[in-house]
Amino acid sequence: MSVFLSLLIFICGGFITSIWAADMPPMPGNRYDIGSHRLHINCMGEGKPTVIIDTGLGDDSSDWQDILQLSAAITRTCIYDRSGYGWSDYGPRPRSSKRIAYELGLLLDQAEILPPYILVGHSFGGFNLRLFAAARPDEIAGLILVESSHELQYEQLNIKLPPPHKSRRNIVIVAKQGKNTSDNTKPQVLRDHAYRTASEEISALYQSSRQVQLYGNIPTVPLIVISRGKAEWSGSANAEHREKIWIKLQQDLTRLSPISQHIFANHSGHDIPQQQPQIIVEAISDITLLARTMSSP
Numbered sequence: 001m002s003v004f005l006s007l008l009i010f011i012c013g014g015f016i017t018s019i020w021a022a023d024m025p026p027m028p029g030n031r032y033d034i035g036s037h038r039l040h041i042n043c044m045g046e047g048k049p050t051v052i053i054d055t056g057l058g059d060d061s062s063d064w065q066d067i068l069q070l071s072a073a074i075t076r077t078c079i080y081d082r083s084g085y086g087w088s089d090y091g092p093r094p095r096s097s098k099r100i101a102y103e104l105g106l107l108l109d110q111a112e113i114l115p116p117y118i119l120v121g122h123s124f125g126g127f128n129l130r131l132f133a134a135a136r137p138d139e140i141a142g143l144i145l146v147e148s149s150h151e152l153q154y155e156q157l158n159i160k161l162p163p164p165h166k167s168r169r170n171i172v173i174v175a176k177q178g179k180n181t182s183d184n185t186k187p188q189v190l191r192d193h194a195y196r197t198a199s200e201e202i203s204a205l206y207q208s209s210r211q212v213q214l215y216g217n218i219p220t221v222p223l224i225v226i227s228r229g230k231a232e233w234s235g236s237a238n239a240e241h242r243e244k245i246w247i248k249l250q251q252d253l254t255r256l257s258p259i260s261q262h263i264f265a266n267h268s269g270h271d272i273p274q275q276q277p278q279i280i281v282e283a284i285s286d287i288t289l290l291a292r293t294m295s296s297p
Contacts, residue, residue, distance in 0.1 A: 023189045027087045028061075034106035040087035041080035041111055045072030049116040049141040049291050051284055053079040054104070056123030056147075056273075058198040060086035060190055064273055070281045075288045078113060080104065082128075084197030086190060095200040097124075097208035098215070101131040115139030116295070118287050120280065122146040122273055124201065127208050130216040130256075137219035141291035143257070144283050146226045147270050150249035151212040154205070157242055161206045222290045223257035224283045225250060229266030 029042025042061055043050075051071055053064055061068075061079045071077040082100055083091025091103060108117075118141050121129035126148025133140045154161060201208075227250040233239035254260040263283065268275035 023187075024087065025187050025190070028065075029087075030111070031087060032107055032110040034103055034110055037083060037089035037091050039080060039083065039089070039103065039107045041078055041107060041113070042068065043076060043078040043111075043113065044068055045074070045076045047075035047288075049075065049118045049288065050113060051075060051077040051118045051120060051288075052104075052108070052113075052129075053077070053120045054082070054122070054125030054128050055079070055085075056125055056271075057201055058194050059122070059273075060194060062086060062186060062190060067273060067277045067280055070277070071284045074281070074285050075118075077284075080107060082197070082201075084200065085193055090197070093200060094204040094207060095197070096204040096211060097127040097131050098211045100128045101135060104128065104132055105136065116141035116291065118142040118144070118284065118291060120144045120146065120284065121148055123270065124149050124205075124208075126253075127151075127212050127216070130212055130218055133218040133221075134215050140219050140221050141295070142222040142224075142287035143218055144224045144226065144280070144287060145253055146272050146280060147228055147250075148225070148253060149209075149212075150253060151209045151216060153246070153249055154209060156245050156249065161202075218256050220257055220259065222287050222294075223254065223260040224287060225253045225260065225262045226272060226279060226283060227262065227264050228269050228272060229264045230269045232269050 027040065029040060031038040031040045040061065051074075053061075053068070053071075055061065055064060061081050064079050068077055068079050081088040083089065083095065083103060092099070115136070115138075117139055119129040119133060121127075121144070123146070126145045129143065129145075133143060153159065227247060231240070231243045233243040233246070251262060254262045263279065265272045265276040265279050268279075273280060
């Protein structure tokens with residue numbers, strides 16, 4: 001269930017029941033202690049650079065297993081669960097992108113997953129990985145932004161963010177365009193974790209966007225921006241105008257690096273990882289080849 005910008009967010013009373021070990025499905029990969037809690041990461045394949053995947057808001061590592069396996073045939077590929085998702089523990093709040101990027105660095109250090117890295121970020125994951133790349137520029141070999149969030153999207157699209165999360169309330173998230181097909185088979189416990197964690201990340205979205213505005217510049221590395229080819233907003237002049245703004249913001253992301261390319265997933269909406277995964281795998285292959293060529297003596 002990838003949670004897109006045009007969500008309907010309902011604030012409801014009550015607590016979210018936390019379910020853990022006994023109800024969890026078998027864990028692929030390993031968990032590592034980063035000091036305050038433990039994070040889960042699953043790595044497959046061999047070779048350098050290592051691909052690091054950060055999912056969209058509301059998704060966990062189980063939603064990217066097909067891409068993980070295909071990418072692992074190209075080079076070593078790792079997908080992790082941000083704090084609170086999948087098999088990772090809940091982490092300290094606020095769940096801002098700067099905190100998330102810092103925690104990813106701790107995880108890679110503890111797991112001894114060495115650079116160089118190719119970063120693949122979907123939607124909100126793009127925020128996190130831009131801050132990670134800015135903090136560790138010498139470790140980055142390439143970046144792939146898949147329908148990535150843009151730091152100016154809330155202002156330009158006139159999206160009102162919820163106030164900071166100040167009490168234990170359940171924020172129920174309903175996607176306007178419906179659920180991912182992957183959510184139909186996902187164990188309930190993973191969905192419960194995703195709902196709770198997504199609410200905390202939504203509460204810090206304004207803070208995250210400000211952090212990316214201030215610190216989101218990436219090093220000069222190969223960059224591929226993958227955008228949707230099917231409109232998420234349609235049916236009225238206002239909706240079509242919003243769609244044009246979104247694509248313009250996507251085009252703006254290509255200016256983050258002088259070595260960039262903009263690709264459209266013509267058969268996909270926002271959920272490109274589920275609807276057109278092969279285009280992401282092809283981008284990983286292209287960036288890997290280019291990064292290896294650039295690093296050759």
